[in-house]
Amino acid sequence: MKKTTKLITAVLGLFGGLVAALAIAAYPDKTIGYIIAFGPGGESDVSARLQEPFFKKFTGQNIAIQYKPGAGGAATWSQLNGMPADGYTIVGTNIPHVILQPLEKDVGYETADLANVYWFHYTPDSIMVPADSPYKTLKDLVEAAKKAPGTITFSGSGTNSSNHLAQQRFDKLAGIKTTYVPFKGTGASNTALLGKQVTGSWGYTTVQMMLGEKARCLAAAMEKRHPKIPDCPTFKELGYDLVGGAYRGIAVPKSTPDNVKKAVSDLIGKINKDPEFISKMEENGFAMVDVSLSEMPKFMDQMRKLYTGLAVDMGIKKR
Amino acid sequence: MPGIEFLIDALTPVNLLLALAGVAAGTIIGALPGLTATMGVAVLVPFTFGMPPASALIVLGAIYTGAIYGGAYSAILLNTPGTPSAIATTFEGYPMAKRGDGDLAITLACLASVFGGLVGALFLLGLAPPLAEVALKFGPVEYFWLAIFGLTLIGTLSEGNMLKGLIGGCVGLLLSMIGVAEVGGDIRYTMDFKLLLGGVDVVSALIGLYCIPVLIDLVATPDPHLKLGNQIAGYRLREALTISWRSKVNLIRSSVVGTIVGILPGAGGSIASLVAYSEARRTAKRQSNFGKGEPDGVLATESANNATVGGGLIPTLVLGIPGTPPDAVILGALLVQGIRTGPSLFGEQSSIVYTFIYGLIIATLLMLPMGLLIGRYAFKSVVTIPKAVLVPAIGFLTVIGSYAINNNTDDVIVMVVLGIVGWVLNRLGYSPSPIVLGVILGPIAEAGFVQGYLIGTARGSVLAEFFFRPISMAVIGFILLSLFYPFLIRHWRLRRRVVSGD
Numbered sequence: 015m016k017k018t019t020k021l022i023t024a025v026l027g028l029f030g031g032l033v034a035a036l037a038i039a040a041y042p043d044k045t046i047g048y049i050i051a052f053g054p055g056g057e058s059d060v061s062a063r064l065q066e067p068f069f070k071k072f073t074g075q076n077i078a079i080q081y082k083p084g085a086g087g088a089a090t091w092s093q094l095n096g097m098p099a100d101g102y103t104i105v106g107t108n109i110p111h112v113i114l115q116p117l118e119k120d121v122g123y124e125t126a127d128l129a130n131v132y133w134f135h136y137t138p139d140s141i142m143v144p145a146d147s148p149y150k151t152l153k154d155l156v157e158a159a160k161k162a163p164g165t166i167t168f169s170g171s172g173t174n175s176s177n178h179l180a181q182q183r184f185d186k187l188a189g190i191k192t193t194y195v196p197f198k199g200t201g202a203s204n205t206a207l208l209g210k211q212v213t214g215s216w217g218y219t220t221v222q223m224m225l226g227e228k229a230r231c232l233a234a235a236m237e238k239r240h241p242k243i244p245d246c247p248t249f250k251e252l253g254y255d256l257v258g259g260a261y262r263g264i265a266v267p268k269s270t271p272d273n274v275k276k277a278v279s280d281l282i283g284k285i286n287k288d289p290e291f292i293s294k295m296e297e298n299g300f301a302m303v304d305v306s307l308s309e310m311p312k313f314m315d316q317m318r319k320l321y322t323g324l325a326v327d328m329g330i331k332k333r
Numbered sequence: 334m335p336g337i338e339f340l341i342d343a344l345t346p347v348n349l350l351l352a353l354a355g356v357a358a359g360t361i362i363g364a365l366p367g368l369t370a371t372m373g374v375a376v377l378v379p380f381t382f383g384m385p386p387a388s389a390l391i392v393l394g395a396i397y398t399g400a401i402y403g404g405a406y407s408a409i410l411l412n413t414p415g416t417p418s419a420i421a422t423t424f425e426g427y428p429m430a431k432r433g434d435g436d437l438a439i440t441l442a443c444l445a446s447v448f449g450g451l452v453g454a455l456f457l458l459g460l461a462p463p464l465a466e467v468a469l470k471f472g473p474v475e476y477f478w479l480a481i482f483g484l485t486l487i488g489t490l491s492e493g494n495m496l497k498g499l500i501g502g503c504v505g506l507l508l509s510m511i512g513v514a515e516v517g518g519d520i521r522y523t524m525d526f527k528l529l530l531g532g533v534d535v536v537s538a539l540i541g542l543y544c545i546p547v548l549i550d551l552v553a554t555p556d557p558h559l560k561l562g563n564q565i566a567g568y569r570l571r572e573a574l575t576i577s578w579r580s581k582v583n584l585i586r587s588s589v590v591g592t593i594v595g596i597l598p599g600a601g602g603s604i605a606s607l608v609a610y611s612e613a614r615r616t617a618k619r620q621s622n623f624g625k626g627e628p629d630g631v632l633a634t635e636s637a638n639n640a641t642v643g644g645g646l647i648p649t650l651v652l653g654i655p656g657t658p659p660d661a662v663i664l665g666a667l668l669v670q671g672i673r674t675g676p677s678l679f680g681e682q683s684s685i686v687y688t689f690i691y692g693l694i695i696a697t698l699l700m701l702p703m704g705l706l707i708g709r710y711a712f713k714s715v716v717t718i719p720k721a722v723l724v725p726a727i728g729f730l731t732v733i734g735s736y737a738i739n740n741n742t743d744d745v746i747v748m749v750v751l752g753i754v755g756w757v758l759n760r761l762g763y764s765p766s767p768i769v770l771g772v773i774l775g776p777i778a779e780a781g782f783v784q785g786y787l788i789g790t791a792r793g794s795v796l797a798e799f800f801f802r803p804i805s806m807a808v809i810g811f812i813l814l815s816l817f818y819p820f821l822i823r824h825w826r827l828r829r830r831v832v833s834g835d
Contacts, residue, residue, distance in 0.1 A: 054375035055661030063669045066379065081375065082740045084531035085513060089741055092527070119520060122527050167791045173518035193791040195473075195784050196516045198599075198776075201655050205598050208652060209469035211788060224653045224668075226675050298668055330518075 040073070041101055041277040048077045049097075049105045051087035056200070057137055057220055057300075058106050058262060064294050068285040085121065086172075087111050091265075092122030099267040101274040109133070109261035110176055113321040117331045118174065125318060129270065131279040133263035133305035133313065134286045135295060137218035139180035139256070140234040140246065141168075144210055145227060152232040152252050155214065159190035166192045169206040170216040171199050174330050176260040177216040179321075180235065182328055187254045218259055219243055223299030235259055242296050261303070261317075279307040336458075336687030342387065343691035351384075351392040352696035356703050359399020364711060366407050366540050366727075367734015369416045370400035370602075371658040378666045386670045387685045391692030393666060397659045398450050398642045398697055401602060402704055405442035405635055410435055410559065410715045411727065413544035417535055418602030418638040420769060421610040423543065424490070425623065425630030432626055433560035436712050440573040441628055442635040443704040445584060448577070449636030450697035452588035453595060453643025457650075458690045462679060465651035467596050473788065474799050476599055477781030478808040480774040483604055485815045486611045487767040492624070498767045501758070505771015508533050508751075515776060516783045528743035537735045537748040538772045542765035544731050545752025551724050558723065559716055568705050568712075576628050583613050583629050584636050591637030595644020601657045602638040603773055609637030615818055643693070650678055650686060 046069065052058050062079050069077045082090040090105060091112060097103045112128055115121045141152065149155045159166045170177030173196045181194045195212055197203040200221060207215035208228055215221070215229075219240050222231040231246035235256045239248055249256035264282050266275060283306050285291055292302055305313045325331040342348070362373035373396050381389035404419030409426035422442065429438040456464060471479075484502060491498020511522045512532025523529040551558055577584060587609035594605035613633035614623045623630060645656030646663075653674040655661035667674060678686050715723065735748035755765055789798030799805065 053658075053661075054371070054378070055655065055658075055665040060665050060668050063378070063382075063665065067382070079379065080740060084739045084741055084743070089531055089739065089743070118518075120527075121530065165791050165793075167788055173514070173516055193787055195787045196518075197784065198515045198780060201661065202599055204652075205468060205648075205654050206472065206784075208654070209472060211472035224674070226653075226673065228652070228675070294671070297671070 041274065041281070042073055042075045044102065045075055046077045046101075047103045048079045049090055049103065050079060050081050051083065051090035051106060051108070052081065053083040054081055057218070057260070058108065060298065061135065061262060061295070061300065062106060064291070064298070065282075065285055068288055068291050069281075071288075072281065072284055086115065088115050088121040088123070091115075091128060094123070094265060095127060095267050095269070097267050099270040099274075101266065101270060101278050104264050104266055104278060107263050107265045109136075109263075109317050110179060110321045111260075113318055114174060114179075114325055114330060117322065117325045117333060119332060125314075127268065128265045129268045129275065130263050130265045130310055130314065131275050131307050132282040132286075133261050133303055134282055135300045135302050136259045136261040137220045137299070138234045138236045138240070138259040138301050139176065140217060140219050140222060141184075141214055141232045142207060142217055142222055142225070142229045143214040143232060144208060145230050147214070147230065149214070149232070150230075152247070152249075155232060156188050156190055159188075159192050163191040164193055166190075166214070167195055167212040168192055168214050168216045169195050169197050169203040169212040171203045172196055174328070177203070177218075179324055179328070180256070180259070181216045183324065184249075184254065184256060186327075187256060218299065219246075219301065220299035222246065223297070236301055240296070240299070240301060242299065258320075259301075263305070276307055336683055336690075339684055339687035340691045342684070342688040343391070343695055348388055348391055348688075348692055349695065351388055352395045352692055353699050353703065355392040355395025356399040356696050356700050357707065359396035359401075360403035360406075360700070360704060360707050362396070363400030363403025363419075364406040364415045364707075365403075365730055365734060366411075366413045366415050366544055367536060367731065367737055368400075369536060369658075369738075370397050370404075370418070371662060372737060373397070373400045374659045374662045378662060381666060382669065386667075386672055387688035387692065389666065389670060390663070390685070390689040391696065393663050394642070394646075394689065394693040395696035395699075397663070398446075398639060398693065399700060399703075400659075401638050401642060402443065402446040402450075402635070402700055403707075404638075405446070405631075406439065406708065406711045409438045409442065409631070410712065411544060412547050414539055416602070417539060417773065418606055418641070419634070420539065420603050420766070420773075421606040421634040422631060422638075424610060424634075424766065425627050428624070428626030429628070429631065430559050434626065435559055435716065436709075437569045437572060437628070438626075438631050439708040439712055440568045440570055440705065441576060441631050443568075443701065443708055444573055444577050445587075445632045445635035446639040446704065447697055447701050448584050449588040449591055449639035450642055450700065451694065452585070452636070453592045453640035454690060454694045454697060455643070456592045457643040457646050458687075458694070461647045461651050464596055465648050467593065468598055468648040468652065468654065468656065470804055471597050471599075472802070473781045473784035474802060475781075475804045475808060476597075477778055477785055477799075478805055478812065479597075479600065479604065480778035480781060482611075482808055482812050482815070483607050483774045484770060484778070485812055486607055487770055488816065489611060489614060490624070490766050491764070494762065494764075497761075497763050501763045501765075501767030502771045504763075505768040505773075506775040507771075508538065508768070509772045509775030510779070514779075516780050528746060531739070531741075531743065533747055533751070533772060534735075534738050534744050535769075535773055536738045537744040538751055538769060540731050540735050541748040541751030542755040542769055544727065545749070546756040546759045546765070548724055548728055548731075549752075549756050551720055558720060568709050570705070577632060580629050580632050583616075583633055587613060587633040587637040588640040591640025592644035594637070595641030595656055596647050598648055598654050598656050599777065601645070602641045604777075605641045605644075606634035606638040607770070609633040611815060615815060639697075646693075650674055
C-alpha cells in the first residue's frame with residue numbers, strides 16, 4: 015500500500031513539476047508564424063530572412079515566414095486582429111504605410127488598431143544619381159532645380175509612398191520644384207535610375223548598397239552617416255532637417271495578453287542587439303533603431319503627427 | 334567558354350541531385366494552376382540557407398526553370414496556363430490536345446523548353462555584362478510601346494471575329510484598372526468593395542477565365558475531355574524531334590526573343606512567349622494552320638518562356654535588378670547569403686556565379702528525361718481519369734491555386750466570378766485570350782504612358798519622348814508591321830496574280 019502511495023505521490027509530483035515548468039517555460043516553445051504584408055524579395059522579406067537564423071539561435075525554435083501581399087500591405091493589416099493572439103503569429107508592419115493608408119481611405123483597419131510591439135530598423139531616405147551624373151553634390155542638384163523648376167526628375171517606388179513623401183518633404187525644405195515619377199517597386203525605380211531615364215532617384219540607403227559604384231548617394235536622411243556608406247553626407251550636415259525613411263517592425267493582434275506582447279518585444283529586441291545581426295543588417299544598408307513596447311506610445315504619437323501633417327500638405331488625407 | 338573549370342564544381346553528386354530534385358519539384362509546381370514559379374522559389378528559399386551559395390542558387394534556378402516548363406502541361410491539357418508564362422501555349426497546345434495530339438504537344442514543349450533554356454543560359458554564361466545594358470536602354474516609353482505591341486496580338490488572335498476580340502481586349506484593360514492605381518494612387522472601379530482594392534490579380538484572372546469555362550463544359554457535355562491518339566505511349570519523341578528540326582529557325586528566333594525580353598525587367602515570361610508566338614505566326618508558311626493546333630506555336634512559346642530564365646538572371650546578377658518576379662526572390666536569397674551582385678560577381682566571386690550557371694545548364698538538360706517522364710504521367714492521368722474524378726480534382730486545385738497567390742480568399746472570389754463571366758462570354762463567342770492580354774498588358778502600358786508623360790513634360794516635349802527615341806521607333810515599326818502585314822501580303826499576292834494573269 016505504502017509503495018503505491020509513494021509511487022502515486024511521485025508521479026503526481028513529477029506531473030505537477032512538469033506543469034509548473036511548462037507555465038514558466040520560455041516563450042516560444044514552438045514555431046512562430048511570421049507574416050510579411052508584401053511579396054517575397056522586398057526589404058521586409060530580406061530583413062525577416064536575416065532575422066530568421068537568430069530566432070533559432072536565441073530560442074531554439076524556427077519561424078515560418080509567410081507572404082500575404084495585397085493593397086500595399088493593407089490586406090494583411092486589416093486581418094491582423096482576427097489572427098490567433100498567442101504570440102505565435104507575428105506580423106511585419108511598416109511606417110509610413112500604416113499611418114498613411116487609413117488617412118487616405120477606409121482600408122479595413124485604423125492605425126490605432128495595430129498593436130506594434132517593436133520597431134527594429136529603418137531604411138533611410140536618400141537621393142541617388144547615376145555614377146557619371148554631372149551633379150556631384152546635393153548643392154549642384156538643388157541649384158539646377160532652382161534654375162529650371164520641374165525639369166529635374168526623380169524615380170521612386172510607388173505613389174504616396176515613403177519615397178514620394180521624402181521627395182515632397184525635401185522640395186519644401188529646399189524651396190524647389192522637382193518631378194516625381196512613380197514606379198512599381200524599387201527594382202523598376204532603380205532601372206530608370208541606372209538607365210538615366212531620370213535625373214536621380216529617391217530611394218533608401220539599402221538601394222545604394224545594392225547598386226554600389228553604379229550610383230552616387232548625394233545625401234541620406236540620417237542623424238549620422240551610415241557606417242557602410244561613409245561618403246554619403248546626411249541632409250542635416252548639408253543644412254536640411256530631414257531624418258527618416260521607412261520603418262519596419264512587428265505587431266501582434268490587439269487582444270494578445272500583455273506578458274506575451276512583452277515576450278515578443280523582448281525577443282525581437284534581443285535579436286536586434288546581436289552584434290553579428292547588426293553587422294549583417296548594416297552591410298545591406300539598413301539603419302538600426304530600437305523602439306520597444308515601453309517607448310511605443312510616444313514614438314507612434316510622434317510619427318502620427320509628422321505624417322498626418324505631411325498627408326494634409328500633399329492632399330492625401332481624405333478621412 | 335568562360336569559367337569552364339567550374340563545370341566540375343557543378344557536377345558534384347550533391348549539386349546534380351539538387352538540380353534533379355529542383356527540376357522535378359519545379360515541373361510539378363508549375364503544372365498546378367495557381368502555383369507559379371515565383372511561389373515555388375519563394376517557398377523553397379529557407380531550405381537553401383544551410384547550403385553553400387552555389388548549391389543554393391542551383392536548386393532555386395532548377396525549380397524556376399522546371400516551373401516555367403511545367404506550366405505547359407495544364408496549358409496544353411486543360412487550356413489553363415499553369416503559370417502566366419504559359420498563356421500563349423494554350424493558343425496552339427490545347428487545340429492539339431483536343432484532336433488527340435496532346436502527348437505530341439507535351440513532348441514538343443519539353444524539347445522547346447530545354448532548347449530555350451539552354452540558349453538563355455548560354456547568353457548568361459557568355460555575354461551577361463554587355464547584355465545587361467539592354468535592360469537599361471528600355472525606359473517607360475519603350476515599355477508602353479512593347480505593351481501596345483503585345484496588344485496587337487489581339488487582332489491576330491481574333492481573325493474573323495475582330496469586333497469581339499477588340500471588345501474582349503477592352504474588357505481586360507478595364508479589369509486591369511480596378512483597385513489602387515500603381516502610378517497616381519487613385520482608387521478606381523472598386524464600388525466600395527474592399528476586396529477589389531488590391532485589384533484583379535493576373536493569376537486569378539488566368540485561372541478564372543481559362544479554367545472555369547473548361548470545367549463547366551466538361552460537366553455539361555458527355556464527350557470525353559480529350560480525344561485519344563492511336564497509341565498512348567505518352568510521348569512521341571521521334572516525331573517531335575523531326576518537327577523541331579524542321580522548325581529550327583523558329584526555335585532559335587523564339588529563344589533569342591525570350592532571352593532579350595527576359596533581360597527587360599518589367600516584361601517577363603508571358604510577354605516573351607506572346608511576342609515569340611506573334612513572330613512565329615507572322616513569318617509562318619502555313620499561317621492558316623495557326624489557331625487550329627500548329628506545333629510551331631507551341632515550339633515558339635515554350636522555347637521563349639524558358640529562355641527568359643537565363644535572360645532574366647542577366648540584369649539580376651549584373652545590375653542587382655531582378656529581370657522577372659522569381660529573380661526578385663533569388664536576389665533576396667543572394668543578399669541573405671551575403672553575396673553582392675554586380676559586375677564584380679563575374680570577376681571576384683566568379684566561382685559562385687559560374688558554378689551556378691553550369692548548374693543551371695545541367696538542370697535544363699536534366700529537364701529532358703525528367704520532363705518527358707512527368708509529362709507522360711500527366712498526359713495519361715488527364716486522359717484516362719474519369720471526368721467525375723477529374724473535374725472535382727481540378728476544381729479543388731483552382732481554389733487552392735487562387736488562394737495561394739496572396740494567401741487571401743479575395744482572390745478566390747475574384748477567380749470564381751471571372752470564371753462564370755468568362756463562361757458566359759465564351760458562349761457568346763468571346764474568347765478569353767484578348768481579355769487576359771488586356772489584364773496583363775494594361776498595367777504595363779498605363780504605367781509606361783504616365784511615366785513617359787511625366788518625364789516628357791519635364792524634358793520639354795512629350796511628343797519627342799514617345800516618338801523619337803530610337804528603340805521606341807523600332808518597336809513602333811514592329812507594331813505597324815504586325816498590324817498591316819496581313820493586308821500587305823494580300824495586296825502583294827493579288828497584284829502578282831494580276832501580273833501572272835496578264
